[in-house]
């Protein structure tokens with residue numbers, strides 16, 4: 001009897017530790033830094049979101065999908081600048097996250113796109129986004145919505161280096 | 163047969179893009195053949211209240227005009243933020259400059275939503291779009307290339323050129339700012355524009 005309760009206590013302690021260190025039931029090796037989205041206007045259909053994904057683990061993973069209650073869909077996109085043309089493309093395979101690497105989702109580059117927003121994203125609020133990783137499972141982050149004027153991340157002469 | 167075989171092996175979207183590329187190539191060729199190139203001129207679009215807005219509404223003051231769409235993730239916002247910033251840095255001269263944003267995605271961007279979008283920049287800007295035919299006409303006048311590109315999970319994105327066109331108070335095209343211009347180069351062009 002005594003050993004049973006001991007095991008139960010140990011299990012509880014273990015779970016408690018797990019809950020503290022691993023938010024949203026995600027594996028410890030993937031961390032999301034500075035998730036943010038751009039504010040959107042009334043009637044604007046879609047909006048963009050950005051973050052840095054850090055993989056502390058020894059194996060590569062892949063961001064394969066995302067979702068949010070604020071939009072019908074969340075897609076994974078990238079942007080290419082070519083001969084003065086802006087091209088945005090969906091990445092149906094998602095984004096590879098190398099082992100012990102970090103991938104930045106940022107303006108003029110990789111991003112997530114809220115498709116068919118249910119309502120505008122207002123500066124100052126936080127919106128939940130659930131990210132699905134091939135190996136690492138799901139993780140929900142709160143994206144801070146930034147005012148348009150505060151969202152200029154890169155200087156003008158900065159087309160991505162090829 | 164061979165032709166059909168080649169087309170059949172391409173992804174479906176590339177077939178949709180081909181005519182656009184052909185039109186763009188044609189536009190480029192005709193642009194190149196014309197000396198001097200004519201950029202700009204008369205247009206008719208719709209303002210945020212869906213009322214007609216034409217080039218005559220801009221006459222009397224110089225303007226910087228940029229083409230994009232509200233879903234554009236960063237090139238459009240960055241360009242419009244820069245324009246607002248450059249205008250502020252021009253001081254009193256900057257007050258003459260009008261900043262115009264035209265959505266080339268009229269099927270999704272309504273006139274009202276384009277108006278609300280430019281308000282996000284907290285700087286006085288004019289947001290316009292129009293019927294698909296009106297938008298095609300002004301894009302053609304400004305030699306702006308844009309193309310709807312279908313995406314894997316449905317829907318489409320809009321590829322578009324990223325130059326800002328500078329037009330003087332009489333409606334004459336003067337110069338353009340490219341994304342490769344730095345702040346100093348862009349400001350010099352804008353100062354030249356308003357000094358005319």
Ligand SMILES: [Cu+2]
Pocket residue numbers: 048077078088111112113235
């Ligand atoms: Cu996008």
